[in-house]
Amino acid sequence: MELANAGAQVRLSFSGPPLTFPLPDGIQEAGLVEAVDRDGSIRFQDGSSGPADVLLFCTGYVFSFPYLDAAQLKLQIQDQLLAPLYRHMMPPNFPSLFFIGMCKLICPFPNFHCQVQFALAVLDGSVSLPSAALMEQEVLEELQEKEQRGIQQRHLMVLQQQQWDYCSMLADTAQFPPLPPAVRSLYEEVWRQRREHPKHYRRNNYRLIADDRWELVH
Numbered sequence: 001m002e003l004a005n006a007g008a009q010v011r012l013s014f015s016g017p018p019l020t021f022p023l024p025d026g027i028q029e030a031g032l033v034e035a036v037d038r039d040g041s042i043r044f045q046d047g048s049s050g051p052a053d054v055l056l057f058c059t060g061y062v063f064s065f066p067y068l069d070a071a072q073l074k075l076q077i078q079d080q081l082l083a084p085l086y087r088h089m090m091p092p093n094f095p096s097l098f099f100i101g102m103c104k105l106i107c108p109f110p111n112f113h114c115q116v117q118f119a120l121a122v123l124d125g126s127v128s129l130p131s132a133a134l135m136e137q138e139v140l141e142e143l144q145e146k147e148q149r150g151i152q153q154r155h156l157m158v159l160q161q162q163q164w165d166y167c168s169m170l171a172d173t174a175q176f177p178p179l180p181p182a183v184r185s186l187y188e189e190v191w192r193q194r195r196e197h198p199k200h201y202r203r204n205n206y207r208l209i210a211d212d213r214w215e216l217v218h
Contacts, residue, residue, distance in 0.1 A: 001027065001199055011052070013044065024199045060154065073097070074136075080154035084139035087170065088157065089115055092135035096123065103166075104158045107187040110179050111159075114167040121174035180211035189214075 004010050004026030011030045012023070019029060031046030036055065043049045063077050070076075074093045076083050082102055085091060089098045098119040101112050121127040129135065146156050159166055164184055171178040186206055193201040205217040 011042070011050065021195050021198055078153075081156050083143060083156070084136050086129070086135040086139055087115075087118065088159075088166070089119065090122070090129075090135070092132040092139070095129055095132070095135070098122075102157055103163070104155075105160045106163045107183065110183050111163060111167060114170045114176075114179065117176040118170040118174045121176070127174050180208070182208050182210065182212050182214050185212075186214045 001024055004024055008026065010027045012027055013030045013033050015032060023029065030048060031044040033042055034045045035043045037043060037049075039051075040053075041049055041051045042055065060080050063080065063082050065077065068075075072093075073091045074084075075091055082099065085099060085102065086095065088103050089100065091097055098115070100115050100119070101108065103111060118127065122129065130138075143156055147153070151158075164179075167179050186208070190201065190204075190206075193204060206214050207217050208214050
């Protein structure tokens with residue numbers, strides 16, 4: 001949208017279902033990219049094609065931890081997956097090391113808060129962990145279950161709606177206060193606004209006024 005605001009003509013190619021909201025002027029949906037021709041034009045799987053000055057890849061992050069010995073930690077780091085991580089945080093072989101914020105499609109800072117509270121409870125001994133073998137087995141079974149449902153490897157750390165049960169589980173296990181219901185409610189409202197008003201939804205400001213209530217600030 002920022003490119004379109006600057007006068008660029010943008011063709012949006014992605015693997016998900018078609019968008020359900022009207023796109024701003026200057027942005028057009030296209031099928032998946034099939035090939036880039038020698039003259040720089042782009043061919044799409046829907047049969048359309050057109051010239052392009054810039055091909056911009058939005059492929060996510062590439063994890064890299066050159067300061068860690070992945071073999072010693074028994075960590076697999078490839079294709080946007082870091083595994084196995086018990087509770088999406090700890091290598092079973094080194095459970096005093098924590099990776100905070102690795103999950104995808106979440107409400108970020110409340111999720112980070114819950115992970116940090118859980119990590120502190122592990123470090124001070126309030127939470128007792130299973131053996132390394134049991135932790136690794138649990139993680140691998142969870143990943144295998146997702147793969148059997150057809151989830152691609154680079155999406156195995158996506159939580160989306162599972163994030164709320166995940167945060168509640170961390171809170172129950174480590175005995176810290178769970179996220180207020182208003183956090184989820186506000187997160188879902190912002191997503192709704194994003195779908196309906198993708199160009200202007202960021203202009204809205206909100207205030208939490210109780211554990212179960214928020215208000216729009218004009």
